[in-house]
Amino acid sequence: IVKNMPEGFEQCFCILHFFNPTRMMPLVEAVVDEKNDPCIKGFVFELIQGILGKKVVWVKDTPNFVANCIGVQGLFAVLKYAKEMEIPISVVDKLFGPILGRSGMGIFKLCDFVGIDTIYHVARNFAAECPDDSAVVSGLMDVPTCVKYLLVKKFLGNKTGDQGFYLKKGKGKDKEYWELDLTFLEHK
Numbered sequence: 001i002v003k004n005m006p007e008g009f010e011q012c013f014c015i016l017h018f019f020n021p022t023r024m025m026p027l028v029e030a031v032v033d034e035k036n037d038p039c040i041k042g043f044v045f046e047l048i049q050g051i052l053g054k055k056v057v058w059v060k061d062t063p064n065f066v067a068n069c070i071g072v073q074g075l076f077a078v079l080k081y082a083k084e085m086e087i088p089i090s091v092v093d094k095l096f097g098p099i100l101g102r103s104g105m106g107i108f109k110l111c112d113f114v115g116i117d118t119i120y121h122v123a124r125n126f127a128a129e130c131p132d133d134s135a136v137v138s139g140l141m142d143v144p145t146c147v148k149y150l151l152v153k154k155f156l157g158n159k160t161g162d163q164g165f166y167l168k169k170g171k172g173k174d175k176e177y178w179e180l181d182l183t184f185l186e187h188k
Contacts, residue, residue: 011037017065063129083182112157112164116150
């Protein structure tokens with residue numbers, strides 16, 4: 001990111017990655033390295049923990065951030081097993097939500113919130129940048145058919161309206177969520 005920036009810029013540049021949904025998740029990945037002015041780490045710590053009230057996770061600069069790499073690998077593994085075991089995505093969301101200390105959205109509503117295209121780009125970028133990683137070599141980072149389907153249909157989640165892994169119908173108290181059937185690729 002700092003390539004082609006003015007001399008001295010990298011001394012005060014750092015990277016912050018807020019976990020989604022930002023208003024609910026307490027963690028922030030922070031990349032501060034040896035090129036930074038020594039006072040930057042203290043400033044970042046005070047900003048994140050003292051002012052914003054979140055927790056710092058110090059990481060090295062990694063393609064897609066650590067959380068996204070782990071999250072997409074986990075998502076693809078969950079998709080594989082949910083399809084094989086015929087577990088509806090709403091059940092997966094209940095299991096992988098607050099019960100595990102995660103967002104109340106669960107995995108698939110979070111994907112719709114972040115954007116199906118973002119999930120796809122993280123997977124492709126990770127495969128390109130880390131070709132020897134065991135998740136890439138094993139095929140775990142291969143984009144699942146259902147994600148490709150959602151992309152082709154332009155069902156990218158909240159950013160393109162009301163359709164992604166879930167299809168939102170109605171408004172207010174009449175709102176319903178129809179979920180994507182992973183086998184037949186239709187919302188029911």
